[in-house]
Amino acid sequence: MLHSRRISAVRLAAAAAIGLAGIASASAETKWDMPTPYGDSNFHTMNIAEFAKDISEKTGGSLTIQIHSAGSLFKHPEIKNAVRKGLAPIGEVLVSRLSNEDPVFGVDSVPFMANSYDAAWKLYQASKPLLEQKLEAQGLQLLFTVPWPPQGIYTKKEINTIDDLKGLKFRAYNAATERLAQLADAVPTQVEVPDLPTAFSTGRVEAMITSPSTGANSKAWDFLTHYYDTQAWLPKNMVFVNKAAFDGLADAEKAAILEAAATAETRGWEASKTETAEKTKVLADNGIKVLEPSAELQEALKGIGATMVSEWEASAGDDGKAVVEAYSKQ
Template sequence: MKLSGTRKIAAALGLAALTAAGPASAATTWLMASGYPEDNFHTKNIRMFIEEVEEKSGGELTIDLQPNDSLIKLDSIKRAIQSGQIPIGELRLGVYGNEDPMYILAGLPFVAPTYATAWDLKDAQKPYFDKLFGDAGMKVLYYTPWPGQGFYTKFPIEEASDLEGVKLRIYSTSTQEMGELLGFQATILPFAEIPQAFSTGLIEALFTSPQTGIDIQAWDNTDHFTDAGAIYTKNAVVVSSAAFDALDEATQKVVLDAAVAAEKRGWEMSEATNKEQQGILADNGMTVSQAPDWLIEKMKTIGGKMLVTWKESASPEAIEAVTPYFQAQGLE
């Protein structure tokens, strides 16, 4: 019998109580929430992670993934893990900028504008995030980047005045600031609300990845994708420390080894699918083009100003963690 979302969460609460009581002595099932559909590469990568865990643990740990906001809405997954509703989930880090500025650093334009620099920034941020999540009773298993970002519009972007007053959906406080500095009316909306926001006129354009454009069939509401690259934000798969600690050492090692493999694979999948996904946009009637030089330069200038503001708001510990990265990239 298929459990309802409420009953699944109730079952997870029972699991949380069990795992907090002591080490697992029998096969364990984790209920997992994520916000994206099955054909999203993030979800595909999670499925492969789950398969490896189940196979190499000999069935000692199974993970029941509920994708596409079907169990818990994406922006609520972090709280659900922290409160013990579920033991594991996928987060989009950029939505938590109001909690700590480190969450939005990767979302500043041209702070880490390639996969290589995004990987280096991830490594620099990792010890800080390990402590941040650890203090909240959670453990990050792995990170996966979104492809570079672009603008979905009904018109070609040819000059700065084209952007003035256009209602743009973005996904974080940093991209909201960027959008407003470019002249847009920028609004933060969850992924699942995009189609309805278009139908009601709340938004007219998007700034997001090719993957998200495909997930919500952006060609139904826009005609142009202008690729700017510039930003490679990250998702993270996070587990409750109580649930992880309740596993025996052998199963813990299986999970950690599978996470290492999933992180490497996820970065490769993101990069490999980027061009393919732009082709899918074109196949569905969209005009795909590179951002004009004036827009790139303006975004770089905005990114520099936003980084100054970020440094003013970040804690000394956060700044210390990423200073070596800033120095290597000439961002001091």
């Protein structure tokens, strides 16, 4: 009897030890909430889903990321500050949304400064050190960026010259698009992506400059008729992390995030190129007139671009000179 009691005690101790180990293991697991601005079918969000999957696999599930897409956790304008304050440890935003706080964040949205994927990559490499520095000063760390397809002009009517844009309510989503509208004598109007169909249908906005991706995802053919492939610029989204949250991870988890981020950046840039071709075709297949801008319109837009490049350099001061100089050497 005594012997059997000893065995039972040993078994109970072993079971308790296993239970404690399980609790310790559970407490060691980290789950991060990640707000993103766009829906699940958007190629940026799909790339982030792969990024999250890679991290979970690389860490054996010790770090998982729960994606809250389409602004469901925080709206786009709130995401950066939410991550900065630690309300969410990781997030995604359009970089140029932050240009009002520092011109460096707007460099990839200066019209015609970089109007191809190769040029956009070179501009990114030239501006990346400053971008990282600006984020670090706010307790944030850049993980990776992915560009949107080149920007084109959508309208509800034919546009042959810059005068045809005069007076139109032009959708603005950052300082650069607002300035572009002003220089074209259009009326800048702030509208978020989810509100585009209603805004166009009600006449609150009549034209916009954005990517084939946004146009196709928002079913622009329901409320627009023309798309002009101006290839004005390739704005980037960035995924970034709260530095304190990142530093609090185990070394293996940090390494897993950085590896997954590098892979996501490469995959995302290639996905963007594919997206450009596929979504431009979707626009055409659904009745949007996909057109090259007239020589007169293109020349006028380039003139606006030259003005904006000069303005950006002046506003960015020494930072702007450093980026332009580094970009010219790429």
